[in-house]
Amino acid sequence: MPELPEVETYVQEIRPALQGHHVLGGRVFWERTIAAPESPDEFVHALRGRRFDHFGRRGKYMLLGLDDGRTLIVHLRMTGELRVEAEDLPLDKHARVVLDLDGGLRLRFSDQRKFGRIWLVTDPQRVLHKLGPEPLGEEFTPAQFGTALAGRTASIKALLLDQSIVAGVGNIYADEALFLARIHPRRGGGALSDLEVAALRDAVRAVLAQGIAMRGSSLQNYAPPSGEKGSFQEMHVVFRRTGQPCLTCGTPIERIKLAQRSTHFCPQCQV
DNA sequence: ACCACAACCTGGCCGC
């Protein structure tokens, strides 16, 4: 269920565990997990003998680079989990793809809800081309953000979740950023003033940066590869605080549904 | 082009 800070933490932690290891073989237990190439056989065949040697992230996508120039792209969606572990551990019932590695290790992708996807591609752009700018990068400017929101009538909450506008924001960080910028989540995206657009852009960057610094939010069963949970959930000001007092004004936090997602906000502070 | 919503899936929890 991770968003940008959780995926960033994932990449940071899986890199030292995976770097330099070769793929000896693999098994696919749920075919639809493999989004490219066409068949699981082709996927496993293309990976055999390859070595992991560079790592990255784009939005909520993990990029695991191989020594032949190809990239293994992993999206955890809601319940995906990636682990490097000893090959003799019993497999859990949600294991979807397993790659056998040298050194008695394996890379295991488990996913209770089966929404997660893995691509093996030559050109990552084939998967990533629709994504908007990296929110912590230089191209995510107030002017660029304003242009992306101009004329849009959908709620600003829905637009923050749209990965083509800005990449990596999900339900937690959208709600937290809107509170920080004091903007009501139901406002139309195109109706925000230049000042509000700039404040929201700054708020998105602030909550994501703090999320990364705290190694993400750990709710329910989520934990990064090390198993050491992040702590940003302790900093949530509105997310899943329905009925609890706003930390700024004491008004009970409300929950509504927007873009089919639970949305939490302070009806007093956010206008 | 944009917008809202069903669909993709499993499992936990709550009320009856």
Added chain:
DNA sequence: TGCGGCCAGGTTGTGG
């Protein structure tokens, strides 16, 4: 205990 309904940090496809 069982059943229906709702909830879950995401994305894609469809119809208007």
